[in-house]
Amino acid sequence: MSVHGASNALVRAETAKEFAADVQYYLTLNPRQLPSRYLYDALGSALFDAICRLPWYGITRTEARMLEAHGREVFDRLDRVSTIVELGSGDGSKLRLLVQSGAPRTRPLTIHLVDVSSAALTSSARTLSELDDVAIVLHETTYEAGLDDLGAQPRPAGRRLAVFLGSNIGNFDAPGADEFLRAIRRGLALGDGLLLGADLVKPEDVLQLAYDDPLGVTAAFNRNLLVRINRELGGDFDLEAFEHRAIWNAAASRVEMHLAAKRAQRVRIRAAELDVQFETGERIWTESSYKYEPGQIVAMLESAGFQCAAQWIDDVDRFALTLVQAK
Ligand code: AVI
Numbered sequence: 001m002s003v004h005g006a007s008n009a010l011v012r013a014e015t016a017k018e019f020a021a022d023v024q025y026y027l028t029l030n031p032r033q034l035p036s037r038y039l040y041d042a043l044g045s046a047l048f049d050a051i052c053r054l055p056w057y058g059i060t061r062t063e064a065r066m067l068e069a070h071g072r073e074v075f076d077r078l079d080r081v082s083t084i085v086e087l088g089s090g091d092g093s094k095l096r097l098l099v100q101s102g103a104p105r106t107r108p109l110t111i112h113l114v115d116v117s118s119a120a121l122t123s124s125a126r127t128l129s130e131l132d133d134v135a136i137v138l139h140e141t142t143y144e145a146g147l148d149d150l151g152a153q154p155r156p157a158g159r160r161l162a163v164f165l166g167s168n169i170g171n172f173d174a175p176g177a178d179e180f181l182r183a184i185r186r187g188l189a190l191g192d193g194l195l196l197g198a199d200l201v202k203p204e205d206v207l208q209l210a211y212d213d214p215l216g217v218t219a220a221f222n223r224n225l226l227v228r229i230n231r232e233l234g235g236d237f238d239l240e241a242f243e244h245r246a247i248w249n250a251a252a253s254r255v256e257m258h259l260a261a262k263r264a265q266r267v268r269i270r271a272a273e274l275d276v277q278f279e280t281g282e283r284i285w286t287e288s289s290y291k292y293e294p295g296q297i298v299a300m301l302e303s304a305g306f307q308c309a310a311q312w313i314d315d316v317d318r319f320a321l322t323l324v325q326a327k
Contacts, residue, residue: 016232016233016271019038019232019233020233020269020271020272021272022034022035022038023229023233023269023272023274024269024272024273024274027269027272027274027276027284028274028276031283031285032276032282032283032284032285033284033285033286034225034284034285034286036171036257036286036287036288038225038228039221039222039224039225039286039287040117041224041228041232042119043224043227043228044221044224044225044228045117045119045120047217047220047221047224048221049091050217051213051217051218051221054210054213054215054217054218056209056210056213056214057210057213057218058210058317058319059166059167059197059199059210059319060094060166062314062317062319063094063165063166063167063197063319063321064093064094064097065314066197066312066314066319066321067094067097067098067101067165067321068097068101069101069312070101070310070312070321071097071098071099071100071101071102072101072102073310073312074098074102074161074193074195074310074323075102077309077310077323078159078161078193078309078323078325079159080157080158080159081109081158081159081160081161081193082109082110082156082157082158082159082160083109083110083111083112083156083158083159083160083161084099084109084110084111084112084160084161084162084163085111085112085114085146085147085150085160085161085162085163085187086111086112086113086114086124086162086163086164086165087114087115087143087146087147087162087163087164087168087184088114088115088120088143088164088165088166088168089113089114089115089120089121089124090120090124090165090166091120091123091124091127092113092123092124092125092126092127092128093127094165094166095111095124095127095128095163095165096127096128096130096131098163098195099111099128099131099134100131107132107133108133108134108135109131109133109134109135110134110135110136110137110156111128111134111135111136111137112136112137112139112146112150113125113128113136113137113138113139114139114141114142114143114146114147115139115140116140116141116142117140118140121138121139121140125138143180143183144180144183147183147184147186147187148187150187151186151187155189159191159192159193160187160188160189160192160193161192161193161194161195162184162187162188162192162193162194162195163194163195164184164194164195164196164197165195165196165197166197167197167198167199167289167319169181169196169198169290170198170199170254170288170289170290170291170292171287171288171289171290172290173288173290174290174300177290177300178300178303178304181194181300181301181304181305181306182304182305184304185304185305185306185326188326189326190326190327191325191326192325192326193309193323193324193325193326194301194306194323194324194325194326195321195322195323196297196301196321196322196324197319197320197321198292198297198319198320198322199289199291199292199318199319200291200292200293200294200313200318200319200320201253201291201292201293201318202291202318204248204250207246207248207255207291208246208248210255211246211255211257211289212244212245212246216244218244218246218257219243219244222244222257222259222286222287223239223242223244223259225259225286226239226242226259227239229269232271233269233270233271233272234269234270234271235267235268235269235270235272236267236268236269237267238265238267240262241261241262241263241265242259242260242261242262242284243259243260243262244257244258244259245257245258245259245260245283246258252288252290253290253291253292254288254289254290254291255288255289255291256285256287256288256289257285257286257287257288257289258283258284258285258286259283259284259286260281260282260283261278261279261280261281261282261283262280263280264277264278264279264280265277265278266278292320294311294313294320294322297311297320297322298311298322298324301322301324302324305326305327306324306325306326306327307324307325307327308322308323308324309323309324309325310322310323311323
């Protein structure tokens with residue numbers, strides 16, 4: 001295995017200035033919001049890893065089982081894959097499962113890992129180093145910049161397979177998901193593939209436990225955003241004064257995470273030059289996690305320039321893996 005980093009020009013660290021500007025903008029919207037990407041500092045990422053191990057959060061386990069079961073069919077339907085591009089590298093274990101269960105495959109295989117987190121890239125590269133005959137290229141950057149970079153590179157022989165797992169698509173609203181899928185399409189050529197993992201609509205009590213677990217790990221993941229603002233932007237949020245809420249919005253087909261003020265209070269965030277007055281019960285909307293029906297996933301992919309090659313559905317744990325090709 002060989003590992004290469006993309007050029008430094010690609011490395012885009014999220015600056016404190018951008019964070020401050022986003023906090024200033026989103027926290028003063030009505031309703032108050034914070035972009036969910038800021039949940040993932042080092043502690044937030046560790047808490048998310050813990051969430052993936054919770055008995056009530058099934059996405060990671062179900063998807064891993066499905067990748068193992070259907071990996072072979074993925075590479076049968078999409079022959080001559082010479083390049084895999086994983087957007088949001090996680091810890092590499094799901095991609096390893098896919099490649100292992102997909103043998104025989106083209107050798108050597110080049111795997112591009114795109115993630116803003118250098119810790120995630122390192123851990124993923126370590127996991128994938130167990131595979132033979134694989135070259136790994138790390139792109140420490142946003143998905144969009146990684147896709148632009150790949151689109152601009154000379155194409156090796158064989159097909160590209162983009163992989164976007166973990167129902168990360170569910171954290172985009174509909175226009176955002178469409179824009180993102182179109183950006184993936186632009187980075188691919190006719191006949192290249194995209195494998196998308198997406199969570200399905202399930203009973204409300206199951207969703208409630210998945211996003212408000214009895215151990216309080218998801219609550220800590222959510223409230224850590226305030227810890228991050230206090231540390232990085234000189235905020236004075238009183239953590240005890242905000243509680244985690246997970247709300248199933250059936251009309252919009254999404255689970256929303258919020259932080260609700262337990263009492264009226266004023267919060268100062270120095271680096272954002274912001275004073276915010278919260279009333280009792282007032283909420284900050286921190287994340288949406290959209291849940292789909294299988295047909296909606298296909299429709300969303302088709303309108304972004306793909307055609308469906310296969311869809312595998314786990315009807316018990318309600319998760320879908322969809323393989324499409326660029327048309
Ligand atoms: C990363 N993303 C797909 C997770 C989700 O299910 O929306 C993040 C998460 N939020 C709360 N629990 C997990």
